[in-house]
Amino acid sequence: MxxxxxxxxxxxxxxxxxxxxxxxxxxxxxxxxxxxxxxxxxxxxxxxxxxxxxxxxxxxxxxxxxxxxxxxxxxxxxxxxxxxKLDMIPVEVVCRNVATGSIVKRLPITEGTVFDSPIIEFFLKDDARGDPMINSWHMMALKLASKCEIDEIVELTLRANDVLKKFLSSRGLMLLDFKLEFGRRNGEILIGDELDPDCMRVRDASTGKVLDKDLYRKGASLDEVKKAYEELYRRIVET
Ligand SMILES: Nc1ncnc2c1ncn2[C@@H]1O[C@H](COP(=O)(O)OP(=O)(O)OP(=O)(O)O)[C@@H](O)[C@H]1O
Ligand SMILES: [Mg+2]
CATH class of the missing domain: 3.30.200.20 (Phosphorylase Kinase; domain 1)
Known part of the structure; x- marks a missing residue:
């Protein structure tokens, strides 16, 4: 069709x-x-x-x-x-397996620390306020989601983490963290938006080579960024 x-x-x-x-x-x-x-x-x-x-x-x-x-x-x-088509919830849901990025600036945690179990964080999508971190109480008070919906968001995020970690590991890749966005359709919560190296940190499991947008954030050339995305595409899509 x-x-x-x-x-x-x-x-x-x-x-x-x-x-x-x-x-x-x-x-x-x-x-x-x-x-x-x-x-x-x-x-x-x-x-x-x-x-x-x-x-x-x-x-x-x-x-x-x-x-x-x-x-x-x-x-x-x-x-x-x-x-x-979803009615999008303006919240970014971050799931972290290994400490890197904003969390090591915000909290006394050493870069590279492997968490015993994943950490989930919420950020309000609000460019003017610099996407502030919020918690489930803020989400309920701002009427962004109900308690039940937040539980569903957490459950879907943790299950996505398990599935993605396993799949990437089978391709010699390590998933440090990723960001999801959610929306509603007929009263049901679904994951929306994207799932790619713009919103996840992925490293080669044996060499530690960076294969995500961190390269761009840290000033690598556009050619290096493209080569990394191409490698990730080959390892995720073509094998
Ligand atoms: N399934 C979906 N149904 C409807 N809208 C969606 C869906 N998935 C993603 N979107 C929306 O697509 C839009 C464009 O995505 P993009 O990532 O370019 O936006 P952005 O720059 O992150 O910022 P913003 O979300 O503030 O527009 C976003 O507003 C996102 O919420
Ligand atoms: Mg976006």
């Missing part, structure tokens, strides 16, 4: 959302843009959109096969996915 692509519904830093002839679905088109520091640093890497679309499609499919509910339906073209 082929779909007719309609008008642009939303445009973010790295993705465009289009309507489809079926109103319960949308098209997510991945741009070649790469951004960091809340969008203050920005570049274009030709081909990045299709690498991230392909990686997201593969990982969402994997989660679906493991009954971790998400928005993915199918790929539309190399840089676009057809997904269920």
């Amino acid at each position: 082929s779909h007719k692509v309609g008008g642009l519904i939303a445009s973010g830093k790295t993705k465009l959302v289009y309507s489809l002839d079926d109103p319960s679905l949308v098209l997510l088109r991945f741009k070649d843009d790469v951004t960091a520091l809340d969008g203050k640093k920005r570049d274009v890497i030709p081909g990045k959109g299709s690498l991230n679309a392909g990686i997201s499609a593969r990982l969402f499919q994997l989660l679906k096969e493991n009954n971790v509910h998400n928005h993915y339906i199918k790929m539309y073209d190399p840089s676009s996915l057809i997904v269920r």
Whole structure:
């Protein structure tokens, strides 16, 4: 069944959302843009959109096969996915297995510490406020989600972590942390948005080679960033 692509519904830093002839679905088109520091640093890497679309499609499919509910339906073209249209919750849910990034600046934890069990953090998507960290009490007070929905979000995040960790490990990759976004459809909570090296930290398990957006954050050349994304694509999608 082929779909007719309609008008642009939303445009973010790295993705465009289009309507489809079926109103319960949308098209997510991945741009070649790469951004960091809340969008203050920005570049274009030709081909990045299709690498991230392909990686997201593969990982969402994997989660679906493991009954971790998400928005993915199918790929539309190399840089676009057809997904269920969600009413998005403006919260970033971060799951950490190994300490790196903002947590080692915020708390007395040494870089590289492996946590006995994963840490989950919530951040309000609010660029003007620098995406402040919030907890479940804030989420309820701000009417972002009910207690029951927050429980579901935590459960889906932990299950996604288990499935992703195992899958990546089978490809010689280590999952340090990742970020998910959630939405509602008919009263059900689903994982939405993307699942790719823009929103996860992945290292080669034996060499520690960085294969994610940390390269860009830390000033690597665009060519190095692209090569790392291509390697990750090969190891996740093509094997
Ligand atoms: N299944 C979905 N249904 C509807 N919207 C979605 C879905 N998945 C992702 N989106 C939305 O797509 C938009 C574009 O994504 P992108 O990552 O480019 O945005 P962003 O720059 O992170 O910022 P913002 O979310 O503030 O627009 C986001 O608003 C996101 O919430
Ligand atoms: Mg985004």
